[in-house]
Amino acid sequence: MGENIDAHQLKENLVQLRCHFTWGLVVEDSEVPDLENRIWEEIEFLDTKYNVGIYNLLAYVKHLQGQDEDALQSLNEAEDLIHREHADLSDIGSLVTWGNYAWLYYHMGRLEEAQTYLDKVEDTCQKFASQFRYSMECPEMDCAEGWALLKCGRQNYVRARACFEKALQVEPENPEFSTGYAITLYRLDSDHNNVISLNPLRQAVRLNPADTYIKVLLALKLQDVNQEDEGEMYIEEALGSTTSLMYILRYAAKFYRRKGCVERALELLQRALRETPSSAFLHHQIGLCYRSQVFQINEATHKQPIGQDKEKLDNMVRLAIFHFKSALEQRPTFDVALLHLAHMYVTAKDYRKAEDTFQKVLLIKPQEQKILQEGHFYYGRFLEFQKKSEADAIRHYLKAIEVKFASPAREKSIRSLEKLALRKLQRDESDLEGLSLLGLVYKLKGEIHKALEYYERALSLAAVSDKAVKHGPQVI
Structure with missing residues (x-):
């Protein structure tokens, strides 16, 4: 009977569906294993009412890995969940799952199914009088698409935001739509270097009072805006609950590390790591804790540790490197972990590995502007102070400044350029590059009169130099 179905016409109809196979989810091949790990962690440890979507995503990820029979099993789980927990929405709630079934069977050559x-x-x-034959415009579908995009990584976040915004326009008080929107904005906050997620997180907590996961995200955002006491109240409240405990441990640890309570953070992270030993997030956070201890020792000893301090510092450096590498084994494109690993290699004075790691940071084209900027800035410092190459350092400070993103790394790059320019002019007050760089620095600071003064001196010297070349002795 299947042979009577027109495969070409079938595919034309399939592309009209709204499901994981048609949403254009951007997932790099190297990210698929880590994505699957995170999905399994969420299924096992995150207490949520919204697991139908995660089983659908798992089915899609299984398909990407050529495991179509396992994918079918995941779709069966999704369908069972719909009937058990969302019977009131069983038809609309099943549309995505049915769309994924249709695509999966198509790829398996089972056209009749x-x-x-x-x-x-x-x-x-x-039945619902949709204007389209194979898709529906409704907030539930927008929300499902938003969750799928959100789970698949930073490159999908802007589109996820648009999906949740569209759903909230129809149902502004919907708890699930509000949660998805708040989490998406929390993820986007680091790109925008601001606090766009604070009020949406408060709204999500109001609509989902039992959701401890959203509470710890609000706590971290409150810490960002210097409201740490209120944030800690939410952290302790979440830690007193048994729901989503593995996720609570992770974010509570991040909160305490940033507060300076590194031992408390490590205790929480090690508890979580025993349950999820392949978590890239946990290994990265543990690495950051050991890195914080490295900074503490260096600060206390004015970067000249001896005896037990030196032994402790070397051990902390080794442990930080181990955990950053472990995070990267799970997620090779984890750009911020790569940058932190490069820092630790510099601290360990392993300059060959530091050079290789910095090159990788810049080669993978970090997804966040902030990481790209920091990559150029810290590589510039490495080139200036460890490799003693002023020219290469200047080039990377300039690249950091070219990234139009207001951040501490950009300001530090400007200050580094200023120091290098002044050093050049101390050696030679007619140094053309030094004058030009100082002109740029003053321009970036908004001191236009000073900028023009140095640019004019540079242009005048360049003109004199050009004239000397033109009228100098001719070589015959």
Whole structure:
């Protein structure tokens, strides 16, 4: 019977579905294993009402890895969940799952079964008077798409935000839509270097009072805006609960590390790591704790540790390197972990590995502007102070400044350029590059009169130099 189905026509109909196979989810091949690990962690440890979507995403990830039979099993789990927990929305709630079934069977060459699920979608669209034959415009579908995009990484966050915003326009008080929107904005905050997620997180906590996960995200955001006491109240409240405990441990540890309570943070992270030993997030956070201890020792000893301090520092450096590398084994494109690993190699005076790691940071084109900027700035410092190459350092400070993103790394790059320019002019007050760089520094600071003064001196010297070349002795 399947041979009577027109495969070409079937595919034309399938592309009209709204499901994981048609949403254009951007997932690099190297990120798929880590994505699957995070999905399994969420299924096992995150207490949420919204697991239908995660089983659908797992099915899609299994398909990407060529494991279509396992993918079918995940879709069965999703369908069972819909009937058990969302019976009131079983038709609309099943549209994404049926769409994924149809695509999966199509890829497996089981066209008759693909058509069966396509027919289910069509019947539901007719039942709810959709203007489209194989898709529906409704906030539930927008929300499902938003969650899928959110789970697949930073490169999808802007589109995820648009999906949740669209859903909230229809139902502004919907707890699930509010949660997805708040989490997406929390993830985007680091790109925008601001606090766009604070009020949405407060709204999500109001609408989801039992959701401890959203509470700890609010706590971290409150810490960002110097409201740490209120944030700690939410942290302790969440730690007193048993729901989503593995996730609470992670974010509570991040909160305490940033507060300066590194031992407390390590205790929480080690508890979580025993349950999820392959978590890239946990290994990175543990590495950051050991890095903080390295900074503390260096500060206390004015960067000249001896005896037990030196032994402790060397051990902390080794442990930080181990955990940053472990994070990267799980997620090779984890750009910030790569940058932190490069820092630790510099601290360990392993300059060959530091050079290789900095090159990798810049080669993978970090997804966050902030990381790209920091990559150029810290590589510039490495080139200036460890490799003693002023020219190469200047080039990377300039690249950091070219990234139009207001951040401490950009300001530090400007100050580093200023110091290098002044050093050049101390050696030679007619140094053309030094004058030009100082002109740029003053321009970036908004001191236009000083900038013009140095630019004019540079232009005048360049003109004199050009004239000397033109009228100098001719070589015959």
